[in-house]
Amino acid sequence: MQLKAVLFDLDNTLMDRDYTFRSFAQQLVRECLVPMDEARREELVAEMIERDKDGYRPKEGFFQELIDWLPWREATSLQELKAYYDRHYMTHAKAMDHTEDTLQACREKGLRLGIITNGHSHLQHAKIDRLNLRRFFDVIVVSGDVEIRKPDRRIYELALDRLGSLPGETVIVGDHPCNDIWGAAQVGVRGIWLRRKHDWDESLEGGKPWRTISELNEISVLLEQ
Numbered sequence: 001m002q003l004k005a006v007l008f009d010l011d012n013t014l015m016d017r018d019y020t021f022r023s024f025a026q027q028l029v030r031e032c033l034v035p036m037d038e039a040r041r042e043e044l045v046a047e048m049i050e051r052d053k054d055g056y057r058p059k060e061g062f063f064q065e066l067i068d069w070l071p072w073r074e075a076t077s078l079q080e081l082k083a084y085y086d087r088h089y090m091t092h093a094k095a096m097d098h099t100e101d102t103l104q105a106c107r108e109k110g111l112r113l114g115i116i117t118n119g120h121s122h123l124q125h126a127k128i129d130r131l132n133l134r135r136f137f138d139v140i141v142v143s144g145d146v147e148i149r150k151p152d153r154r155i156y157e158l159a160l161d162r163l164g165s166l167p168g169e170t171v172i173v174g175d176h177p178c179n180d181i182w183g184a185a186q187v188g189v190r191g192i193w194l195r196r197k198h199d200w201d202e203s204l205e206g207g208k209p210w211r212t213i214s215e216l217n218e219i220s221v222l223l224e225q
Contacts, residue, residue, distance in 0.1 A: 020092045032072060156187045
């Protein structure tokens with residue numbers, strides 16, 4: 001079938017979450033913790049990144065762990081830390097390299113574009129708007145809006161229905177082996193795996209990526225195929 005549509009994951013696919021979280025963590029350590037030298041600050045930032053598990057941990061549990069573990073200048077509450085996160089996290093948002101050029105190239109090919117992302121509605125929509133990406137997309141499906149999360153097959157079926165494309169006419173681009181590539185493969189959508197932090201999970205059967213890339217600007221060449 002002729003390719004008609006491309007679905008994209010958001011975090012660590014279109015938005016450079018690694019950069020965004022690290023930059024936010026550096027601000028928190030600098031502003032909210034007891035004075036320390038640069039080496040110790042970087043140790044704490046690295047530990048925060050490790051404990052965050054690439055954003056796949058529930059936020060309240062992660063924030064409570066930070067409250068219990070970090071050396072705060074002043075005692076803080078879960079509510080105060082959540083408010084600090086909401087105020088500052090998105091100010092560090094950065095698009096992945098080649099994002100706009102890649103999306104523009106897809107549009108110029110006449111492809112319909114969609115985002116399919118897990119997360120809280122207000123946060124995911126804020127990321128999209130902060131990066132000025134909404135203008136490229138025909139469809140945006142956020143798990144918090146529809147109460148279905150990847151890799152549940154229904155969220156891919158919903159995205160396809162809204163795009164008006166069949167599985168064989170669609171590819172998905174994402175960094176997570178299960179949530180992006182394997183999950184979409186269960187409904188017949190081919191996956192372009194953007195290699196970031198995650199290794200391929202060999203226990204995932206029936207969902208290997210169609211292609212593997214290291215940078216988004218490789219997509220234009222693949223789509224010519």
